[in-house]
Amino acid sequence: MEQLNWYYPEDLNEAARLVSDGDKAPHSGGTALIRKGFRKIKSIVDLSRLPMHDIEVQRDRIEIGAMCSYDDIIRAFRSVDPGHVLVQSLKNSASTPLRNRITAGGSVAAFPAWSDFVGPLLLLDAKVDLIGRETGTFPLSNYLNRRELRAGSIITRILTENFPHKGLHYRETRTHVDYPAFTITLTAAPADGVFKGLRVVVVGNKERFRRLTELEAALNGKTGSILDSLNIDDFFPVDFPDRKHGSGEYLGHVARIALMDMLKMIAGGQA
């Protein structure tokens, strides 16, 4: 452990060169690295001096530098759209001092089951900019699913769509300050009693995440009254592992109830 080396690159080329051999761990907030321990790590590349601290919120797109903290993201939306789905999800995640430390890039790379960040990003069709062994812009879902994209590369920026949709983010927790067992995130265009542009994603299930495309197709264009006859089981192909919060079966029941409540809120214009 004493031989562990730290590198402090000051430009992106140097950082890309350092990480591309795949045997050095990038460091952003460090919270997941500390939790995991350093047994398998020989070198660390600190990303804090790289130009990845900016965030830009436009009407139709969002660009988040990988070193932005959860708090930076919440602040960036404060004057523009304080009810944005990213604000709803992040302001209840972890705790105030942790939100000052946890970064966007580290959170996507770590993608824990309790992530409050990845669900909204998936709904916003996020892409990640990578440098290192892989260079270019890749859909977030590919980055999460393909190991070869992650090893030896650094996320420098997260790019997403933005739209004036309503959003809701549900966290299944035992107390306010708890890791969620799973999250459900939903966005929909505001429309009088009719589902429009509905997108739903579950994070923390056995597959790690699942976009509920069948449910979206069944509801989009329909009025809220369709919920009275909807059998949610037909549109919820999601299994949860057993967690401290409860058995997988229990979490599945809770998720279905939470999702129905969220859909009713959207249909009733309460979101």
Next chain:
Amino acid sequence: MKTKLTVNNKPVSVQFSPTDRLLDVLRNNGFSEVKEGCRDGECGACVVLLNGKLVNSCQVLAASAMDATVTTVKGLEKDKAAPIQEAFVDAGAVQCGFCTPGMVLATYALLQENPAPDTRQIQQALDGNLCRCTGYVKIIEAVQLAAERTNSHE
């Protein structure tokens, strides 16, 4: 590894190993007002202001805080910290006192940004600080009292 930190406005040279946490480096160098609770980022006993931001020092690797400015509860500006500390005593928000340095720092960080927080905002700002003694009601009253006193002096 070595670096020079500025802790409570004074330069401090520190040595540490590559995986040491800022919490341990501070405590090993005499800043025992930074308390060690869970070491997991859950209790807030260890919070400090790192370059002005409230963070859990147990969740910060010292090697990532090269040349940083750190403020512990003892380094807060006296005129701003004293009303908070007095309010905690007057409201009965201190029992064993173990959480108090973290609570005072979190309150300071909140009032710097929002001088008149409502109850919800106080709860949110202190959501990373656990207290096993008081039950939190008096802590929230203390923050309200500190805000009132600070505002009436200004």
